[in-house]
Amino acid sequence: MDSATSDTRTPLGASADNGLKIVVVGGFGAGKTTMVRSVSEIRPLNTEETMTQAGEAVDDLSGVHGKTSTTVAFDFGRITLDSRNVLYLFGAPGQERFWFLWDRLFSGTLGAVVLIDTRRIDDSWYAIDRLEKHGTPFIVACNDFGGPPFTPEQIREALDLDPHVPLVTCDARSRESSKLVLITLVEHIQTLYADQARAPRQELV
Amino acid sequence: MSRPGRDDSPDRLYTVTGGRSRSGPDNPFDLVTLVVAECDPVPGMQSEHAAILRLTERPTAVVEIAAELKLPVSITRILLADLQASGRVSARHPRKAAVPDPDILEQVLVGLRNL
């Protein structure tokens, strides 16, 4: 084979023609990579995007010279849904600098899972804020690290979570649990758009 | 696994793309655009181009190509735009809509439940 990596690649079927995205966002150590690995049909891969200090992705390379550029890394996995649809699951750090690239990387994403470690709830404030501002549908999943047991009400209050946003607990190491998180997200997205279709937003004249 | 591109200086990346730039918004390649090779690599071809043609014998997403090549996504998109312009790859872009197609959402749910 051509390279070491080619040996372990699992190619998609020839008729695959529609890539879909879901993003798992959370603080360092929240379990993003673990969750991606639990449901992915490929070993999670890691890649990155580079941006200048101004927040532009580096694709005008002549502009890189003399400018400070930073790099954000993210990992991803893949789930073949049927002969045409392929779901890509991205694990993205929630830090501020990552959000410069959100539109560029994750435009058209179906929705997001905010994965939280209840010992560090404040890690996710920023991500929730940004998802709300972007209008990206999301749910919150508490990854159980055996920290102090908070009630859902306590977590909702700490996150100032809209009552319509689903809140679930999970174990990112479990395939079944991670799968349920994704199903909860997609059902939430269905409900959101069904509601919108039923009650179109009134235009102010 | 080491993070790709981490040690790549902008100068090395400049060389990979021949110094050409393509403004981001015009580049149609999404992270999950599925790319398919339309020809085999030929001798003398730039090594990154040849590697992409080998990777995309079967549909392969832009982000997978970037990860395998250990190049930043934006650089990969430039390389792909070059290959597409010369007809050597074709692209299956995600179906974009203001709101997701209910049928697609249903297909996603069915796929997830069958996992």
Ligand SMILES: Nc1nc2c(ncn2[C@@H]2O[C@H](COP(=O)(O)OP(=O)(O)O)[C@@H](O)[C@H]2O)c(=O)[nH]1
């Ligand atoms: N106890 C427990 N540990 C977990 C769980 N999920 C992830 N971990 C562990 O937490 C650590 C960080 O997880 P990782 O997925 O790398 O976090 P990331 O930084 O968000 O990608 C790893 O050692 C995981 O094995 C969980 O649900 N319960």
Ligand SMILES: [Mg+2]
């Ligand atoms: Mg990780």
